[in-house]
Amino acid sequence: MDLFQEGWIWWAIAIAVGVPIILVILTEVLGALTRRGSPAAKPVRLLRNWVVPVAALFALLVFAFRADVENAWPRVVATVLGFLLILLVLSAFNVALFSNAKEGSWQERIPTIFVELARLVLVVVGLALLFQWVWNADVGGLIAALGVTSIVIGLALQNAVGGVISGLLLLFEQPxxxxxxxxxxxxxxxxxxxxxxxxxxxxxxxxxxxxxxxxxxxxxxxLSQPVGAVHVGSTVAFTTDDPPHEVIALLIEVADSLPMRADGERASADYLGAGKYSVSLPINGPQFGQQALSLYLAWLWYAARRRGLALDGDATDPIAEPGRLEKALEVVGPTLHLGAAERELVLSTSRLERYGMGEIVQSEGVLPHDIRFIVDGHVRLAVDAGGGRIEFATAEPGDYVGQTALTREKTLTTAIAADVLTVLVVPLETLDELVRTRPLLADEIGQSIELKRKLAAEALAEAGIVRGTLGLY
The missing domain is CATH 2.30.30.60 (SH3 type barrels.)
Structure with missing residues (x-):
């Protein structure tokens, strides 16, 4: 009974029983937080691994063993415990204020270096107060000396420090x-x-x-703010003989076909007089500015010559040179099954066109009035699907696009020039005449339509799109 009348035995029992229970509880809490990926696991781990054991040692020395608090060992343990408590409080505040900060909030905008500097200052101030309380140290002189030293260093490095402060303020503002x-x-x-x-x-x-x-x-x-379309401008010149409204329509048509055009935005063009025009291209971001302008001017060169308009005052086209049409018939003649009479008919009614790489040769869902036979280059065939395109085949020299002109149906696919492309454009009237004299040609065109319809449907099925919703049947 005398043993239990001594106060230290109760402290010893409380430490021996209470500390394991607290550690078990903290271990379970830490495991749950770790599985959830919670940032609160860090301060809980510090509390379990360091604060509780050191606090138990301090209580054991001071209350159970009745050690004199003026002795060195209790002071050392108290100093370590105080330092750990400072770290625990700062870690908890960091989790509460910054770990779950919402995007755009003031916590999220504060640069990490600001937080680290504030933590360092608080740790230094906390340690100063801790040493003054535990060891009765006079920290006033030390703080004054550090203040004077900071002023001297700041004056000596004011230019460098000014740049650092400017950088920190810029990071904080985040423009x-x-x-x-x-x-x-x-x-x-x-x-x-x-x-x-x-x-x-x-x-x-x-x-x-x-x-x-x-x-x-x-x-x-x-240039990236505000978020949205970025407009890239350019000035182009045609001759004064070119009708302004035809030129403006061409400028807008080519601009709207650019792959980097911003969704829901239309290009604009204005006539400035004396054959000059200004055009504005809406694109998805400034990173595409130079690429969009370069591609636009290249496509405009091909499109202007197909329309007979004189971009930069020059309407000449190399494919219009004598003999080019005859050479083209050597490539597509076997496909058309041409005889002598049919050859003369095609030569008198057809023409050559060229397209730049990436240009749309024929869009999906239009009713064509001619068929384009590939003379040189390749065409990628794609079907529109949910705002994008799914490519499913490639057409080579001798093949053709726009064959639904013969059946008076809308096109099923989009034809895109895979490289610099030359095609022979055969009008529908000429094609009808060829079919009357060559029934085999009609059968081959019908088989081509069905094959492309099948390939397009298979490509859509692989993408998980219902074919009937896109009008393939």
Whole structure:
């Protein structure tokens, strides 16, 4: 009984029983948080592995063994326990404020370096108070000395520090992010890295490093904001003999066929007088600006010559040279089963056209009035599906597209030039005449229609799309 009248025995029993129970509970909580991937697992792990054992040791020394708190060992353990508690509190605050921060909130916008600096300051202040409380240390002189030293260092490095502060403020404001396109300090490109000192921009011809102090002290343009279509402009010239409305229609038609055109946006074109026109291309992002403009001007060259319009004052077309039509018939003649009379008919009524790589030769769902026989190059056949295209076949020289003109049906597929393409355009009236004299040609065209219909349906079926919804039957 005298043993239990001593207060230390109760402390010993409480530590021996309570600490294992607390550790078991914390282990179960930690396991549950880890399985969920919760950021709260970090402070709980610190509490279980370090804080509770050190707190138990401190209680054992001070309350169970009745050690003098003025002795060295209780003070050392108290110092370690105080440091661990500081880390635990800071870790808990970090989880509560920043780990689950929503996108766009002030917590998410604060740069990590700000959080680390604040944590360092709090740890230093906490340790100073801890040493003053446990060891009765005079930290006032140390703080004053550190303050004077900071002032001296700041004056000596004010230019460098100013750049760092400018960078930190720029990171905090976040006027741009990784992947945005900037026009800054005469440099235009995509942001690939932002740190506390500089911004790294990929210009396409190298990496340009711009100090954050330069960005914060000058104006720049974020081409990626606001999110949406970006308009790229260009000026083109035709001759004054070309009808303005025909030219404007051509400019818009070519622009709207660009693969990087922004969904739901239409191009625009204006006549400036004296054969000059301005055109605006709506594209998905500034990263496609130069590519879209280059592709547009290339396609416009081919389209203008197909229409007989003089882009840049020149309407000449190499495929109109004498003898080119006769050479084309050598390629497509076997397909058409041409005799001497039919050959003269095709020569007198047909023409050659050229398409640039990627141009749409024929769209799906239109009623063609002629058939295009491939003379040189290749055509990719695709079927429209949910805003995209599924390619299913390739047509080679001697093959043809637009064969539904013969059956007076709308086209089933989209034909795209796989490379620079030359085709022989045979009008429907000429084709009807050829079919009357060559019934085998009609059978072959009908078989071609059914084959492409089958291939398109199989491609859609593989993509999990119901064929009837796209009008294939």
């Amino acid at each position: 741009f992010k990784i992947g945005d396109y900037l026009d800054a300090a005469g440099v235009q490109g995509r942001v690939i890295e932002v740190n506390w000192r500089a911004c790294h921009i990929d210009t396409g011809s190298g990496i340009q490093i711009i100090p954050n102090s330069t960005l914060s002290g000058a104006s720049f343009t974020n």
